[in-house]
Amino acid sequence: MYLAKVMGTIVASQKYPKFQGMKLLLIQPYVSADKALVPQGSSIVAVDCVTCGVGDLVMFTQGSSARMTECTKDSPVDAVIIGIVDSVEVNGKALKNP
Amino acid sequence: MYLAKVMGTIVASQKYPKFQGMKLLLIQPYVSADKALVPQGSSIVAVDCVTCGVGDLVMFTQGSSARMTECTKDSPVDAVIIGIVDSVEVNGKALKNP
Amino acid sequence: MYLAKVMGTIVASQKYPKFQGMKLLLIQPYVSADKALVPQGSSIVAVDCVTCGVGDLVMFTQGSSARMTECTKDSPVDAVIIGIVDSVEVNGKALKNP
């Protein structure tokens, strides 16, 4: 899994039927570097399975494992948010939530 | 999933039989950066499952999840377009459709 | 899928038995950039399922989807060539075959 920050929302009226009712969020991956969390890599569209919102620090799962939740099962989904992160602790110190 | 813009079409007369009748599009991934959508990463050949056209902003799915649609089931397909994006909203503001 | 050009051949006498009889080709991924097809990314060893040859512009599939052809089924193969590309058209104009 990777860490990410929820940046925004996606509206798509014309989509594959299995996506009806799924909440699609735009997320920006974050990594730990120099004792801080910093944005890195490409923004991703992920399905929300944990009722998160814009600004939340989350964890997401990619690939076939993204279909292992109730809300994404058997769907053409390759990225799903599976947790809201309370804190990331490195060397006994909590990293600042970006 | 990632965002992408449909750039063009692929013609391939000699191909694996399962691809007969599939519409193959060339798409360019786009990411959110500095409150705009900008092209990033390698162009990809994806199967169209939502009847989109050149110039459309779309979402696509990769990997084994790309086989989870009716039109790509059991096929050697690793990228499928699963939605046409109406709008991407970041911090309460719609990003300009590129 | 990605576009690629067939660059050469691989000879490997000591290999996992399932590879006996498979044609292994070295391919170089190509992407669309500035209205041309240009090489990008790492060269890959792919199984040929469409009887292509050195110099051909092809499409290839990666990951578990690469096992969805008759010639790669149940094999430890993660890249397969699934079509020979006749033309790539961007904005109504055919890109030059590199």
Add this chain to the structure above:
Amino acid sequence: MYLAKVMGTIVASQKYPKFQGMKLLLIQPYVSADKALVPQGSSIVAVDCVTCGVGDLVMFTQGSSARMTECTKDSPVDAVIIGIVDSVEVNGKALKNP
């Protein structure tokens, strides 16, 4: 698999139910370069299946294979730590544990 160093821990109270009881660690991939192990690439959140701790040099598995352990089976997990590395030997010489 890749080598990584365990950097810290993740606390997430609101998460997909299957993650209850899983130990989530932040790991930094390491690669061999110039006869040393050096950090490279993005930090990852992985499930611990081998009872490791912060500072350990470990190996981790990604993708669908990350679900092939007892503790991650059928879960939306795409990264799992599967071993603690005692030594990495290159050209008959052990690389220094970073």
Add this chain to the structure above:
Amino acid sequence: MYLAKVMGTIVASQKYPKFQGMKLLLIQPYVSADKALVPQGSSIVAVDCVTCGVGDLVMFTQGSSARMTECTKDSPVDAVIIGIVDSVEVNGKALKNP
């Protein structure tokens, strides 16, 4: 599949049980560039299925396909060596074995 050179060995006494008896090798991916094979990308830990040794030029498979061999079946393995490369020929000329 990708080409790689076997660089060294990994010793891990504490590991997921399925790895008992598997030979773990550190490999460095190689790509074809300017008519030569050159190292590129991150070093990887792969399971050896073809009895290769340090210094050998090999091919390896990643992802779920890495579980399609007898020695990696149902194991949390995402990289396996599936052949020892005798020669790579580009434009009718063998590339020098690095």
